Amino acid sequence: MTIPKDKMLEMLHFLMLSRRFEEALTDLCRIEGKIPGMMILCTGQEAVGVGMVAALRPEDVIITNHRSHAHLLTKGADPKVLMAEIYGKRTGCNKGKSGTLHLALPEIGAPCTSTVVGAGPPIAVGRAFAQQYRNEPGITVCFVGDGATGEGSFHEALNLASLWRLPVIFVCENNRYAGAQRQEEHTRIENIADRAAGYRMPGVVVDGNDAMSVYTTALDARARAAAGEGPTLIECKTYRWRGHGESDPQLYQPKEEIAAWRALCPVARMRDAVRARGLISAEDLKAMEARVETLVQEAIRFAEESPYPEPHEALEDVYA
Numbered sequence: 001m002t003i004p005k006d007k008m009l010e011m012l013h014f015l016m017l018s019r020r021f022e023e024a025l026t027d028l029c030r031i032e033g034k035i036p037g038m039m040i041l042c043t044g045q046e047a048v049g050v051g052m053v054a055a056l057r058p059e060d061v062i063i064t065n066h067r068s069h070a071h072l073l074t075k076g077a078d079p080k081v082l083m084a085e086i087y088g089k090r091t092g093c094n095k096g097k098s099g100t101l102h103l104a105l106p107e108i109g110a111p112c113t114s115t116v117v118g119a120g121p122p123i124a125v126g127r128a129f130a131q132q133y134r135n136e137p138g139i140t141v142c143f144v145g146d147g148a149t150g151e152g153s154f155h156e157a158l159n160l161a162s163l164w165r166l167p168v169i170f171v172c173e174n175n176r177y178a179g180a181q182r183q184e185e186h187t188r189i190e191n192i193a194d195r196a197a198g199y200r201m202p203g204v205v206v207d208g209n210d211a212m213s214v215y216t217t218a219l220d221a222r223a224r225a226a227a228g229e230g231p232t233l234i235e236c237k238t239y240r241w242r243g244h245g246e247s248d249p250q251l252y253q254p255k256e257e258i259a260a261w262r263a264l265c266p267v268a269r270m271r272d273a274v275r276a277r278g279l280i281s282a283e284d285l286k287a288m289e290a291r292v293e294t295l296v297q298e299a300i301r302f303a304e305e306s307p308y309p310e311p312h313e314a315l316e317d318v319y320a
């Protein structure tokens with residue numbers, strides 16, 4: 001399938017934006033007192049989120065986890081409100097209450113992210129059930145890590161989704177590690193996609209560093225879900241360049257392994273593909289890079305200049 005020029009350029013934009021947004025965070029989270037809480041990044045695996053979400057429509061919903069920046073930016077999150085939230089500022093999408101790990105942007109179809117490993121799949125099943133029951137046009141996409149696929153909740157969710165032919169896509173972002181555990185330390189199977197067979201749904205393995213492959217695979221799975229044919233499990237093979245979080249010294253990740261995967265950079269790959277197809281001039285590429293840089297710098301400035309919430313706001317919008 002030939003991906004239209006606009007879609008190729010859109011994906012390149014979001015790959016570059018996700019990368020620069022997180023490069024900025026990599027530096028900012030090292031400045032004492034700047035950003036509260038843990039910093040978890042998807043650097044190196046951006047093509048999964050970008051390729052998947054680029055295949056979705058505005059009415060589609062994503063349920064994602066602790067590594068969500070590329071997913072949310074591509075779904076349409078304003079980098080300013082995202083950055084302000086990560087800073088814990090009142091102007092953030094959750095008024096400074098969520099920080100980076102529990103971001104929620106229902107207005108763009110991202111009702112919640114959860115850092116509780118395996119929490120997303122049952123929520124996605126509930127959301128997809130609502131879409132089916134109410135005859136809504138959208139579908140749901142659920143992002144999980146490889147480690148999450150060992151949780152019971154993942155298996156229960158796949159079983160029900162298949163049984164009820166729900167409009168949902170489960171995306172396993174297999175970055176080879178779950179915390180400090182390598183894949184072979186938490187499962188004996190090589191392809192997480194094989195788990196789909198146990199629930200009689202298609203299980204597809206895709207090169208998760210190639211946004212174009214992710215995108216075309218996502219389009220097929222979306223069409224299947226929207227046609228009432230049920231869920232798909234897509235395993236995207238990728239790698240996280242950074243540690244589990246930014247305070248992780250990565251002692252368990254061999255240096256040569258990191259170097260080998262850095263050479264497969266998903267952003268450079270898309271840039272090369274776009275150039276090789278003659279879809280962008282050197283000048284326009286520079287302009288795109290400049291636009292991305294402006295967005296990131298504006299987001300930082302907005303976050304820096306925004307106020308923190310007042311103490312009494314801590315109990316607002318809290319339901320118990």
Ligand SMILES: Cc1ncc(C[n+]2csc(CCOP(=O)(O)OP(=O)(O)O)c2C)c(N)n1
Nearest residue numbers: 067115116117145146147148175177178179
């Ligand atoms: C139920 C639960 N168990 C453990 C944790 C601690 N924890 C947070 S992320 C993580 C690793 C998850 O690995 P994976 O699902 O592969 O996602 P990745 O971090 O690689 O993207 C763990 C163990 C948690 N947040 N929730």
